[in-house]
Amino acid sequence: xxxxxxxxxxxxxxxxxxxxxxxxxxxxxxxxxxxxxxxxxxxxxxxxxxxxxxxxxxxxxxxxxxxxxxxxxxxxxxxxxxxxxxxxxxxxxxxxxxxxxxxxxxxxxxxxxxxxxxxxxxxxxxxxx
Amino acid sequence: xxxxxxxxxxxxxxxxxxxxxxxxxxxxxxxxxxxxxxxxxxxxxxxxxxxxxxxxxxxxxxxxxxxxxxxxxxxxxxxxxxxxxxxxxxxxxxxxxxxxxxxxxxxxxxxxxxxxxxxxxxxxxxxxxxxxxx
Amino acid sequence: xxxxxxxxxxxxxxxxxxxxxxxxxxxxxxxxxxxxxxxxxxxxxxxxxxxxxxxxxxxxxxxxxxxxxxxxxxxxxxxxxxxxxxxxxxxxxxxxxxxxxxxxxxxxxxxxxxxxxxxxxxxxxxxxxxxxxxxxxxxxxxxxxxxxxxxxxxxxxxxxxxxxxxxxxxxxxxxxxxxxxxxxxxxxxxxxxxxxxxxxxxxxxxxxxxxxxxxxxxxxxxxxxxxxxxxxxxxxxxxxxxxxxxxxxxxxxxxxxxxxxxxxxxxxxxxxxxxxxxxxxxxxxxxxxxx
Numbered sequence: 019x020x021x022x023x024x025x026x027x028x029x030x031x032x033x034x035x036x037x038x039x040x041x042x043x044x045x046x047x048x049x050x051x052x053x054x055x056x057x058x059x060x061x062x063x064x065x066x067x068x069x070x071x072x073x074x075x076x077x078x079x080x081x082x083x084x085x086x087x088x089x090x091x092x093x094x095x096x097x098x099x100x101x102x103x104x105x106x107x108x109x110x111x112x113x114x115x116x117x118x119x120x121x122x123x124x125x126x127x128x129x130x131x132x133x134x135x136x137x138x139x140x141x142x143x144x145x146x147x
Numbered sequence: 148x149x150x151x152x153x154x155x156x157x158x159x160x161x162x163x164x165x166x167x168x169x170x171x172x173x174x175x176x177x178x179x180x181x182x183x184x185x186x187x188x189x190x191x192x193x194x195x196x197x198x199x200x201x202x203x204x205x206x207x208x209x210x211x212x213x214x215x216x217x218x219x220x221x222x223x224x225x226x227x228x229x230x231x232x233x234x235x236x237x238x239x240x241x242x243x244x245x246x247x248x249x250x251x252x253x254x255x256x257x258x259x260x261x262x263x264x265x266x267x268x269x270x271x272x273x274x275x276x277x278x279x280x281x
Numbered sequence: 282x283x284x285x286x287x288x289x290x291x292x293x294x295x296x297x298x299x300x301x302x303x304x305x306x307x308x309x310x311x312x313x314x315x316x317x318x319x320x321x322x323x324x325x326x327x328x329x330x331x332x333x334x335x336x337x338x339x340x341x342x343x344x345x346x347x348x349x350x351x352x353x354x355x356x357x358x359x360x361x362x363x364x365x366x367x368x369x370x371x372x373x374x375x376x377x378x379x380x381x382x383x384x385x386x387x388x389x390x391x392x393x394x395x396x397x398x399x400x401x402x403x404x405x406x407x408x409x410x411x412x413x414x415x416x417x418x419x420x421x422x423x424x425x426x427x428x429x430x431x432x433x434x435x436x437x438x439x440x441x442x443x444x445x446x447x448x449x450x451x452x453x454x455x456x457x458x459x460x461x462x463x464x465x466x467x468x469x470x471x472x473x474x475x476x477x478x479x480x481x482x483x484x485x486x487x488x489x490x491x492x493x494x495x496x497x498x499x500x501x502x503x504x505x506x507x508x509x510x511x512x513x514x515x516x517x518x519x520x521x522x523x524x525x526x527x528x529x530x531x532x533x534x535x536x537x538x539x540x541x542x543x544x545x546x547x548x549x550x551x552x553x554x555x556x557x558x559x560x561x562x563x564x565x566x567x568x569x570x571x572x
Contacts, residue, residue, distance in 0.1 A: 038168065040161040072168060072186060074193040075252060098514065102474035103186040105509035111190060111255040112241055120514040122481050127514075149348055183471060217425050 022047050024054050030062035030131055031055065036069045044080045051084060055091045062131035063088045066124060068099025078113045085118040094134050096120065098127040152212040159205030164196045167208050171223065178212050178219040180281055188221055188279040191256040195225050195275050198252045203227030203273055220280035228272040235265060287407050290339045292394055297332055303386035304328055311382045327362050334358050344407055347414045356418060363422035367430065373423045380416035384409065439468050445476040452552045453482040454545065458491035463498045470506035477515045484555060485510060486548040490521030500535050507539050520548035
């Protein structure tokens with residue numbers, strides 16, 4: 019069974035979804051990510067969906083789960099590269115990616131994660147944490 | 148109305164759902180659908196196919212390419228012999244789910260297509276027909 | 282009719298090349314443009330292929346229903362012939378003449394070869410019905426092809442007339458002008474989203490100063506596009522809403538969950554601020570020595 023590779027960029031994890039996912043693969047990805055966030059002490063998770071021509075409610079649920087789970091582990095999730103046709107369809111479908119931030123591409127995604135982490139640390143400093 | 152192509156395939160596992168998507172894409176392209184129209188019908192197919200596997204105990208999907216005058220369309224018929232749906236209007240509400248889903252399968256799919264019909268008899272099975280026209 | 286074998290197939294098999302010559306001659310005579318159909322290089326080739334395909338499709342003696350699978354290659358051929366004629370500017374009748382002018386030589390052939398009047402009458406009826414269906418199909422293809430051509434030209438015109446402009450690095454503007462209909466709005470919005478991806482612009486200003494009215498459908502497309510842009514990781518600013526449109530929006534009870542500014546200039550100012558830019562006036566000239 020093919021796995022989806024998880025790359026480490028600084029303190030971020032990058033996942034690039036290239037294949038038409040089926041359930042087992044999605045479950046495996048969620049498990050792998052959870053373990054890697056803890057193991058690598060990742061502060062950000064970036065999911066690149068630029069290769070996905072379809073995002074249905076199953077994938078949507080997976081993305082929401084990953085975001086919720088990484089928030090618990092103090093990491094920020096950003097989904098990047100959504101195609102216009104996919105975005106239009108998701109709006110029509112009525113699917114909201116709650117708790118999932120989005121950016122146009124990997125660069126902007128990394129910048130967004132950086133910004134959020136830095137602001138968070140400033141907030142912690144301000145509070146004397 | 149002419150039926151230009153007709154193909155039936157099993158929808159019993161999550162691998163079948165992937166295959167179903169690819170088959171619907173091929174037919175949508177053959178029918179000359181724009182990229183957005185393709186995406187909508189394939190996504191709708193994915194939703195109903197998953198329902199068929201997860202809640203219907205597996206079934207079949209029939210894809211047809213139709214022509215009516217200048218218009219071409221793709222029609223999908225999903226059938227299963229599963230437990231059926233006792234309250235269809237409840238099932239069609241956004242967010243209603245008996246499982247782990249987001250509850251968008253039926254209602255969402257309906258929004259993505261031009262024609263939608265669902266018939267179900269508890270204990271006997273369910274049939275969902277979707278069609279999108281260009 | 283199904284049990285009795287039609288003789289048409291046998292006769293076409295036997296006399297194909299003579300039939301072809303007679304048919305081409307008949308077409309030339311019947312063509313209102315005085316032989317243009319004959320001079321046109323493709324016609325003899327099309328006619329030859331038509332007869333060959335006729336033999337193949339009729340092999341199973343199913344001559345009633347040209348929508349059946351046996352006749353699919355013939356339908357494809359007629360579509361090709363129509364398409365060629367449309368682009369050359371032929372009328373539907375001229376195109377159908379291609380098929381109908383086969384009747385004369387074919388009936389003559391049947392009359393020569395079939396002795397029994399009863400059989401002759403039957404065969405002429407079968408041939409007539411078959412060629413009528415094929416001729417009518419040609420006319421339908423012609424109409425369809427013309428529609429597609431017009432549709433394509435409209436599409437190109439549409440794309441040319443609604444340019445998406447890059448106002449600044451990372452800031453796009455879509456100035457909409459004129460009355461929007463549902464179809465046009467959809468196309469325009471899709472191209473905006475494509476440009477957002479291509480340029481990596483995080484802010485898109487949609488300006489409707491030049492739009493006199495907006496109906497529910499158009500407003501919904503606008504809202505959906507803005508939502509889609511957000512899902513992708515960009516954001517939109519609406520500008521130039523006229524008083525009448527503002528009223529319509531409130532009347533229709535629509536939720537415009539988007540920042541809107543009175544003018545495109547205001548929207549640009551906001552976009553620049555949001556993207557972290559500041560605009561400064563250059564320092565006034567230094568006073569000259571001795572002043």
